[in-house]
Amino acid sequence: MVRIWSVLSMTLGGMMYVLWRPDSLKMFSWFSAMGMGVPVATMREWAAPYSANMPTWTYMSLPQALWLLSGCLAVHVVWRRHGCRQEQFWMAVVMLLAAGGELGQAVGIVEGVFDVTDLVLIVVAFLAALAIASTAGRRIETKRAAI
Numbered sequence: 280m281v282r283i284w285s286v287l288s289m290t291l292g293g294m295m296y297v298l299w300r301p302d303s304l305k306m307f308s309w310f311s312a313m314g315m316g317v318p319v320a321t322m323r324e325w326a327a328p329y330s331a332n333m334p335t336w337t338y339m340s341l342p343q344a345l346w347l348l349s350g351c352l353a354v355h356v357v358w359r360r361h362g363c364r365q366e367q368f369w370m371a372v373v374m375l376l377a378a379g380g381e382l383g384q385a386v387g388i389v390e391g392v393f394d395v396t397d398l399v400l401i402v403v404a405f406l407a408a409l410a411i412a413s414t415a416g417r418r419i420e421t422k423r424a425a426i
Contacts, residue, residue: 285352292345298326299338344400351408
């Protein structure tokens with residue numbers, strides 16, 4: 280189940296980015312270079328009216344939080360052992376990269392615009408990942424004990 284949540288959060292974050300972020304981002308020129316410019320533009324046209332009914336943070340800040348959630352859950356899937364030091368280390372690395380990038384924007388060493396909402400959602404996503412990993416880890420230990 281954790282794998283599914285990891286893939287879903289990665290996919291949802293990616294789709295939100297493609298559908299509603301400004302088309303001045305570098306990835307849109309890559310889409311065009313790969314021959315995907317027209318299909319992506321068509322999807323964006325179809326999705327554009329929906330963004331009018333969403334708070335801006337859902338498509339400007341939430342994708343990064345979903346990617347962090349996905350990354351942390353993927354780390355959990357790889358290490359699988361609840362409380363495993365390697366799992367904790369790599370989850371912390373994922374968190375530090377996400378938060379560090381945002382804080383780097385605040386001080387001007389990373390390109391982009393610092394947004395406190397991004398930072399808050401990064402922390403919330405990390406805490407959610409810890410909770411999900413902890414719950415999944417307890418289930419694994421319970422199953423092992425029953426065997």
